[in-house]
Amino acid sequence: MMVLGHVPALPADSQPIRLDGRFEDWDDTKPVLAPSHNTLIRSLRVTNGKDNIFLAVQLNREVTIQTENPLTLLADTDQDPSTGLRVGSFGADVQYKFGSLEAIRYVDGVPTSVPHPEIGISWAPTFSSDRYEISLPLELFGKPGPDRVITLAVAELQDIQATATIVSHRTSRPDATLRELSLEKLSTPHVRILTMNVLYDSLFKKPDTYERIFRALDPDILLLSEVFTHSSDQVIALLDERFPAQNPERRWYGFGRPGKVTISKYPFLATDVILEDLYTVIDVPGFDDGLFVINTHLQCCDYDEMRQEKVDAILGNLRSSREDTYSILYQYQDRPLVLSGDLNLVGESRPYYSLVEGVNADLSAALASTAPTSSKSLVEAVSYHTNTPFTFTWKDDELKWPPGKLDFTFFTVPDINLGKSFVLYTPDMDPDTLRRYGLRESDSLDASDHLPHIVDIAPGKDAPRIR
Template sequence: MSSLSLRRLALCLIAGLACLPAASQALDAPAARIVHDGRFEDWAAIAPVATDPDDQPAGAVDLQALAITNDEQFLRLRIAFADVVQLQENNDLVLHIDTDADATTGQPVSGIGADLSFAFGSRSGTVVVDGSSIAVRHAPLRLSWAPTFSAPEFEVEIALDAVVGGAPVFPGNQILVALATSTGERLPQAEPGAAYTIDRATALPAYDGPTLDRSPESVRLMSYNVLRDNIFAGAAREAFFRLVHAIGPDVVAFQEIYDHSGAEAAALVAEALGGTWYSGDAGSDNLLVSRWPVTLERDLGGNSAFVVQTPAEWNHDLLLVNAHTPCCNNEDGRLDETDRYMQFVRQVKEGSIPGIAPDTPFAIVGDLNMVGTDRPLRTMLTGDLVDNARYGPDFAPDLDGTDLTDALPLHLGAPAAFTWYDAGSSFPAGRLDFIVYTDNALAMGNAFVLFTPHLSDEALEAAGLLATDTGTASDHLPVVADFVSIRYQAATPEAPQRVTVRVAPNPFSARAVVSIDQPRPGPVTVEVYDVLGRRVAVPFDGRLAAGSQQVPLDASALAPGVYLYRVTTADGVAGGTLVRR
């Protein structure tokens, strides 16, 4: 292998990308099923088409690697940087795509004819059609990126069927892609652009995403920012009725209800769904509506906490922190409010909040406006507070002394995770709304984001929805998770957790694979329990070699629902939740 190949191999290893020798990097990757969620495990098999060393001064955009693939609908890019970048503003990075691989058309840019150019920092671009430049934002391109907060890498999607000025943006399959800044940083460095052939022929496996179906024996929680009381009148009200009827929530955490009370919100939901509904209103725009009584309301300085008296079979209440942290450039406000509600979570665990048992399971839900740094999210997940002088010591927030879990609900009908969309805004679709929970006491079953344009005509008709409903009701989307109370703890906290376990796919229809990575050979037992703690299956009981091993899991004999698995080895115990569809 040449020294250049070795350098490229080292660079893509540093970037965490799939790595192939330089000679192989010119080969096109086939189409791939990528979920647009700001996580990159599904990019592991996609080799970078271009890499670059750390060669820019501190504070400047320093490109590191570019990978390209596509599916039936989108061209997909993975862009890695040498340092953290806020992609949606405060940078001079421009994406250039020669969409017909013809240097004589488009805008001349370093040897390519850029038919599409998009400046991330200003969230604006141009498309060249018949020699004329047409200004565009994200909407006609269906362009977006994830995550929405600053990060060292992003995934970008652009619709392959986009039309601008009456002409298709991607008229053929051969394209060239380049990234450049005003200070001379460029990727690729040596070639005019990274060549890629759009694969429109490969039949990809169907998107195995969530469904509207409710997980058995679960409480369905919905978080919904309703755009300044929008759902209380007119067409938005009718769209909301259809949405909430299709979803069928048990508990609704509303944000941005400023001009109506909790009782009025409960009356609206009761009109839509019937039955008796209770409300929680601590004085902010964050209200709670529940099928069961709300026994505690607490103002947390712009955010709210509520305790719901859940069904008797749960044997305990449910604590919900309903958050709506400040928007846009108010990063300090987001950090301060996150610290404040996490201080409350710590105080609950310490037993210092009257009316809430220290072992009460909880979830943090709402519109977190994650558009600055990832620091507020890290504080929420890990209990690492920013202002310890004001809000006290750091702590492990889950009931078993570990981090909280991000539910990361995905879209019904499409491999996406965004929870906010406004075609008229300069900002593209993004994931602003979250459900984070204690997985030591709550098992999450089904979870989804509802964006009605992503549903097929058949799915819309079956659910009683219109394709325009989510856009009519609000600019945010309903975010939903089904939770079951866990009476059996799948892992012993005191056991050394030297073994790592992963189940995929999860949720699954009938069969999955349990991947077990253990440091030495030895006995291994894989057990499956129902949520009442009864063992219902033993998929494996024997010896496995050291390293990564796979055990097939056949759950075809189990009823659909939420289960727990436990893997016991000589080096520790690990476990988690299974969802059988």
């Protein structure tokens, strides 16, 4: 048995959907319930933005969407029920099998595998969950515009006909739209932190591209990973030549080990390497006793346990900071803390929730602290592209995975206040904006497969949150 629902146009007071794995912005969209016998799918919501169709899928259990699971998405892209794979009363011209990362087009009734960029699919979160947001470009369904009926379904592969939850959505011109976020750094007392995986030392292979990016973003602190064959002194020399620090000395300070480098226009009060991560205390104006910064890089791909072990180790180090009197963590305990890097959260959700809940996976709830330190908690700086509703920080169309959010920045509250934060994705920026900042459309993806992630922070509650 299939369920068919119709979703009306967005109400005027609704907020724009953002593909961030958070669902408060879906409150105005009515769900269509799945057939009661479905083992995986509970409900489906559909709406549209200016350029994208969005789906919110609620599941009956937590799954990792890009690994083994039976979830599939079907879309009628030509409004012709006689074409494509017949599903109930509509014909699906496009199908996506999440568990195998397979995009399929039906041409003359014949299924043909196509690269995922051809259908433009993306989703959030990237790690395991019992609900997901999914996006497809409206241009996949023909010329974008209001009052077009788009039919989509989610189903379970073992029996598509019996499990399909179908929604017929009439597109509207959204009243709530995203405003473009400028790249300018917030004024004092904010400090700007740039986090970026520079893909096998590409900073040195494409210095012109990075110079344009750094000049446009004007960071005060840079947390770089995949700097394997160059030292922090070599990074400093390149920056001093291409992008001099805006401080009285006109020079950068650096600390690094193979794989990671932390660069700052402010001097370091202390540095250490713990389990290959860079622990630094930086003499940042406004942070009277220094800002504690951890530059980390977790294992990629299928190594869930290794990611969890590293997160457990970080939390364990923070909790034991009051015990080891020789540790940088003891000597600078209770400083405002930023933890940032390429966390590669593509499997289980445990590492993410361990960080935001401060719970070590190897400790019982009764023994675990509810925060990474005795009086603080870590929160995520959720960051969007400057003028589109996406949060992905990684994109490589040559690989089988659609764009995903791999890079994260966390900070302690209440002693840090988040100002402006964003992800720089130049292909979606308009030509006038690119010219204004001296950027090129290709810069973000030419530099690396990871995008620059910017966070402006200030001490305490000195500034409002800007999104």
